[in-house]
Amino acid sequence: MRHEKVDVIFQAAVQVFAESGFDQAKMDDIAQAAGVAKGTIYYHFKSKEELFVGLMNEGMKRLIDCARRSIAVHDSPAEQLKALLHAHVHFFIQNEKLAKLVLNEAFGTKERQQQFRAKIREYLNLIQEILQKGMETGEFQLEHPQETASAVFGAASVVVLQKIYSLEQYGTQASVEAKIPAMIDSLQRVFFSGLTNHKT
Incomplete structure (x- = not known):
């Protein structure tokens, strides 16, 4: 079963990518929107590219x-x-x-x-x-x-x-x-x- 935090990260990433576009989106903003530490995102995804x-x-x-x-x-x-x-x-x-x-x-x-x-x-x-x-x-x-x-x-x-x-x-x-x-x-x-x- 996929970690529940991944769903939270995905929901936040949709918001940030939709508002800022891929190039301007920052992992810090995604982490803040998801309410998790940036390190938590990198635990599941090696890069912004992989997350996207x-x-x-x-x-x-x-x-x-x-x-x-x-x-x-x-x-x-x-x-x-x-x-x-x-x-x-x-x-x-x-x-x-x-x-x-x-x-x-x-x-x-x-x-x-x-x-x-x-x-x-x-x-x-x-x-x-x-x-x-x-x-x-x-x-x-x-x-x-x-x-x-x-x-x-x-x-x-x-x-x-x-x-x-x-x-x-x-x-x-x-x-x-x-x-x-x-x-x-x-x-x-x-x-x-x-x-x-x-x-x-």
């Missing part, structure tokens, strides 16, 4: 677990894709700061992202499996499941991120959550109009 990668991987792991739980109750690939979109939007809305970090890093180019991108690939593979299953059952009509999986991830992520930023100045968590049905409906209409010959 661990945080990103943990965030993606939680998203993947959330998506898997959501699709597990459905047999139809179409229903599984709907469930995944629903889980994706809800997860990132409920974890706004983590969403910003994950999505900024997903489209970045730095070397520290190599391990994190492996976790992104795991999520894309999950989406691709749903799409390929839908192709086999005849529910989906597409020629490039790998590229389509990336499109699903990208579109769903940008829709959420745009909404978070647009409401950041004057909105509340409740006002963002109120937009969830519209975001999910828009994503489903975009993808299912292209994947199938019938309306959702």
